[in-house]
Amino acid sequence: EDKVVQSPLSLVVHEGDTVTLNCSYEVTNFRSLLWYKQEKKAPTFLFMLTSSGIEKKSGRLSSILDKKELFSILNITATQTGDSAVYLCAVPLPRDDKIIFGKGTRLHILP
Amino acid sequence: SAVISQKPSRDICQRGTSLTIQCQVDSQVTMMFWYRQQPGQSLTLIATANQGSEATYESGFVIDKFPISRPNLTFSTLTVSNMSPEDSSIYLCSVEDPEGEDTQYFGPGTRLTVL
Numbered sequence: 001e002d003k004v005v006q007s008p009l010s011l012v013v014h015e016g017d018t019v020t021l022n023c024s025y026e027v028t029n030f031r032s033l034l035w036y037k038q039e040k041k042a043p044t045f046l047f048m049l050t051s052s053g054i055e056k057k058s059g060r061l062s063s064i065l066d067k068k069e070l071f072s073i074l075n076i077t078a079t080q081t082g083d084s085a086v087y088l089c090a091v092p093l094p095r096d097d098k099i100i101f102g103k104g105t106r107l108h109i110l111p
Numbered sequence: 112s113a114v115i116s117q118k119p120s121r122d123i124c125q126r127g128t129s130l131t132i133q134c135q136v137d138s139q140v141t142m143m144f145w146y147r148q149q150p151g152q153s154l155t156l157i158a159t160a161n162q163g164s165e166a167t168y169e170s171g172f173v174i175d176k177f178p179i180s181r182p183n184l185t186f187s188t189l190t191v192s193n194m195s196p197e198d199s200s201i202y203l204c205s206v207e208d209p210e211g212e213d214t215q216y217f218g219p220g221t222r223l224t225v226l
Contacts, residue, residue: 041222
């Protein structure tokens with residue numbers, strides 16, 4: 001059965017800290033992995049990763065994929081209170097035209 | 112990417128009534144998706160809506176409870192029928208990437224509370 005597992009489920013840190021969020025997956029015919037940030041209601045797209053070892057970066061956020069070990073990490077450096085959100089990892093299932101989501105990591109940044 | 116609008120953004124409804132949620136996208140897309148996110152949970156796919164065909168429902172979701180329309184390539188509706196408090200959730204529509212990448216883009220969501 002295809003699955004996506006995120007850890008930790010929740011995380012509380014102080015502003016300025018660096019955090020690493022983890023996502024492991026078991027998916028048949030893997031093609032890509034997605035990261036979303038969810039504040040309030042709607043997930044917003046962060047990264048799509050398809051190749052191992054190539055870091056995607058956007059400001060203080062970066063992510064990398066390891067297709068051999070079947071995981072990805074999302075790093076946030078110099079965290080700010082505005083980074084508080086649920087971060088969702090997801091893997092598309094092209095054969096079904098669906099995406100399966102992990103349970104998310106709820107990140108809370110203390111001022 | 113795609114720009115998606117959804118309405119209503121929130122509603123409070125009485126048990127036994129129905130609510131129709133609308134989703135509009137700024138480009139033509141073949142596939143649109145409807146998700147539910149119950150409090151503290153991740154996203155659960157309700158159904159996939161392709162224009163010109165019946166929606167495909169996931170296990171645990173049925174057309175009588177969640178009828179879906181997809182009249183054209185930029186619009187879809189989801190109706191939550193005969194609501195009960197257990198239907199209180201965030202409902203999200205999403206669309207496939209118009210440029211064919213694997214990602215989906217989400218609408219702003221509808222927060223539904225059923226009393």
